[in-house]
Amino acid sequence: MKKLILTCAVLALTPGCIGMQRVTINTSTPGAQIVVVKRGELRTHNTVVGVLKQRSVEQYQENPEIVGTSPMVYDFMRVDEGSSWGIGGVFQQKQKKVCQWLEIRASTPNGEYAQQLIPVNGEDTNVFLQMSPQPMPPAHAATSVPQPRS
Numbered sequence: 001m002k003k004l005i006l007t008c009a010v011l012a013l014t015p016g017c018i019g020m021q022r023v024t025i026n027t028s029t030p031g032a033q034i035v036v037v038k039r040g041e042l043r044t045h046n047t048v049v050g051v052l053k054q055r056s057v058e059q060y061q062e063n064p065e066i067v068g069t070s071p072m073v074y075d076f077m078r079v080d081e082g083s084s085w086g087i088g089g090v091f092q093q094k095q096k097k098v099c100q101w102l103e104i105r106a107s108t109p110n111g112e113y114a115q116q117l118i119p120v121n122g123e124d125t126n127v128f129l130q131m132s133p134q135p136m137p138p139a140h141a142a143t144s145v146p147q148p149r150s
Contacts (some may be wrong), residue, residue: 019079025104027070027114029131032106034070038062038130040100040120042082047092060097070106070129078120106131 025034039061046054067074078099086092105115106129115131 019077019122021076021078021099021102021119021120021122023074023104024124024126025070025072025074025129026108026127027106027129027131029108029112030070031139032070032108032112032114032129032131034067034072034074035064035065035105035107036074037064037105038076038099038101038120041098043096043098045094049090050116064105075085078122104129107134 013085028035039059042058042060044056044058046056048054076099078095082095082097084092085112099120101117102120103115103117104127107112107113108131110132111134113133113134114128116127118127131148
């Protein structure tokens with residue numbers, strides 16, 4: 001019993017598990033291609049000579065990433081500790097990305113499409129996307145009008 005409790009405690013404190021997000025994705029048309037776009041905050045912390053500290057927060061959006069086909073389970077890290085660099089004891093910079101939103105896009109070769117934006121909160125999330133025909137652009141937007149010649 002002690003080993004079981006100890007094992008559970010170690011697994012609960014494992015850094016890789018703490019920042020994970022699991023999203024189960026289903027679509028009304030199985031086999032749809034799934035693309036995700038992560039959005040959130042890029043947090044920067046600068047320290048100059050160990051005393052002067054500056055923090056900044058910027059919004060970021062990653063490029064769309066193909067992750068598979070539905071149905072699927074998508075696991076990813078909510079927090080990416082990013083980069084850290086410095087110049088001796090004079091300057092130190094640390095950055096981390098905190099994913100707050102996940103846009104999920106699904107598409108099929110026959111033109112069906114769906115998308116949904118979900119909050120990233122660390123809890124397992126189930127998403128069902130109802131596929132529908134992709135809207136066509138207005139007819140006037142597809143034809144070019146020649147410019148008059150003078």
